[in-house]
Amino acid sequence: MNTLLKIESRNAVLLKMAELLERERKQIIEINKGDLEAYKGEDISMYDRLKVDDAKVDEMIKAVTHLASQDDPVGVERFSFKHDNGMQVYNKTASFGTVLIIYESRPDVTVEAAGIAFKSGNKILLKGGKESTNSNLKIVDLWHEALKEEGASTEWVEYLQFNRTETQAFLEKPTQQVDLIVPRGGERLIAFVKEHATCPVIISGRGNxxxxxxxxxxxxxxxxxxxxxxxxxxxxxxxxxxxxxxxxxxxxxxxxxxxxxxxxxxxxxxxxxxxxxxxxxxxxxxxxxxxxxxxxxxxxxxxxxxxxxxxxxxxxxxxxxxxxxxxxxxxxxxxxxxxxxxxxxxxxxxxxxxTDGGQLGLGGELAISTDKLHQRGPIGLQHLVTNKWYVYGSGQIR
Known part of the structure; x- marks a missing residue:
């Protein structure tokens, strides 16, 4: 597992990402045009989500810039207690470790959802849909450039170029540690992930x-x-x-x-x-x-x-x-x-x-959960954490 990056490094990577998205704006849109032309499906909502234009790039830049300005969600004290025996007990937020995001069609997820998971101190595994492969790979290249510039390992953001069979095999027997899976897409994708995953899944469910x-x-x-x-x-x-x-x-x-x-x-x-x-x-x-x-x-x-x-x-x-x-x-x-x-x-x-993280004051969202555990509705930066108990003693035994 990667050692938790200092908050200053995480913020610097996010701000560098904003610069790179601006610098590569035209090329991202151009590469995305190829993905759009290659899309032969009938699903107009899939096509709409696949499209990257200037407004979408603006949203991506705004998302990472805003994330860089937010407080560190890791290490926040939630509870403290002085035990009768003198031990000092704290409960603090902690990162999950590695978050796998499986998504369809939306290249902006490669920036926004990955950015939230990264700011929360997690390693990111991205598995996008084949319809947006070229757009996604271009954006992942920018993540790697931003990480390198800040002296951080490119392993913090990894893109999995798996087909459906390989994805199923990875869900059932991951070849590296995965602590949390977030599927972003239609009901079929969510059902597929739920059926095969062997670790916790946040269900970003249907609307209706x-x-x-x-x-x-x-x-x-x-x-x-x-x-x-x-x-x-x-x-x-x-x-x-x-x-x-x-x-x-x-x-x-x-x-x-x-x-x-x-x-x-x-x-x-x-x-x-x-x-x-x-x-x-x-x-x-x-x-x-x-x-x-x-x-x-x-x-x-x-x-x-x-x-x-x-x-x-x-x-x-x-x-x-x-x-x-x-x-x-x-x-x-x-x-x-x-x-x-x-x-x-x-x-x-x-x-x-x-019902959207940005609109409801979270600045952005990883997903909109229709589960009741561990968070419901838009999942923002402050929700993409677990917790950990810190206990300080001086030789106490029970």
Whole structure:
């Protein structure tokens, strides 16, 4: 295991990385164009995540620069206690050791997620998807250049060029120490990692997020939240898939017609339950199982529901445990919804698109966990640590 790099060295590498990303901006975008041209898949969200443009490079630079400015998450005292026998006991945060990030399509993960894991004192193993290999390898070269410039070993960031069979073999019998695995991608990737991994996995789960328009909703807010959450970035795990509308909503028909019209402007395919499918441009859902699906596409399901209690039950049954929002002016209904819906993030009168480390004040994220251990929701720098007990004595025995 590599000896923990001093915080000054970790920060210097991150700042050097920001410089190198700026210097190599044009080449990164050019190499990425080759990956985009070679991508033959039909998945528009995969393509969207694969693309690197100037705005993406700006985000990468901002991410590593911000990380360099944050406090060291390692060695933070969480608890201390003076034992009756005179021993001094401390509990402090500690790095995991080696973190393996397995991801699809997103070259920015090679910077942002790796940066968070590196700042947290971990060695990084990266296993990207074949669709983004050239973009990823270029960025890993920059990591190695930054590490060398600061006199640190290039082993801190390692790229694994494995095919699926080799990846499975590595998960089942790692040829080097792995302390934590973070899969970033679709449900199939996450299921594959969970099935084969022999060490802890942080499940960065699916979205399938819900908005509930309660009967006392401000309808203008409801419209703008739904349109934003559905159409701003369809490839995001915090995008909206399902809308539940209170059957006792005043002006319900007018609202639904307005909503359909706005969604149609964005070319969203609309499906509805029995009550909503009677409107023009809405197809009847093929089966109840569609309520469980995450679309990552211009597609939405709208249904009618009789109460906040029923909305809570519906969301808890079908959602991915990621994000849900209630639109209402009734504070008591909002409170009940937020306390009882079992998702990592709950919103009142706001878009689910804010479930994101940068937006929720963490500066960035390694992943958005839908697990409840050891951290739920966006996993930032301060969460990518374990802990360790430091006990100082003078010969005490028990």
């Amino acid at each position: 997020n819900f908005v509930f328009v309660e009967k006392e909703a401000d309808l203008d807010i409801a419209l703008q939240v739904i349109i934003n959450a559905k159409t701003a970035k369809i490839s995001a795990c915090n995008a909206l898939d399902k809308v539940l509308i209170d059957k006792y909503l005043p002006n319900k028909e007018t609202f639904i017609k307005n909503l359909i019209s706005k969604l149609k402007e964005h070319n969203v395919e609309i499906l509805g339950d029995g009550a909503v499918s009677k409107f023009d441009d809405v197809a009847l859902i093929p089966s109840e199982s569609i309520w469980s699906e995450e679309f990552l596409d211009y597609k939405i399901v709208i249904g009618e529901i009789a109460s906040t209690e029923e909305a809570i039950a519906m969301i808890n049954k079908y959602s991915g445990g990621h994000s849900s929002s209630i639109i209402t002016t009734n504070e008591a209904e909002a409170k009940s919804f937020m306390e009882n819906v079992d998702t990592a993030a709950v919103y009142h009168n706001a878009s689910t698109r804010f």
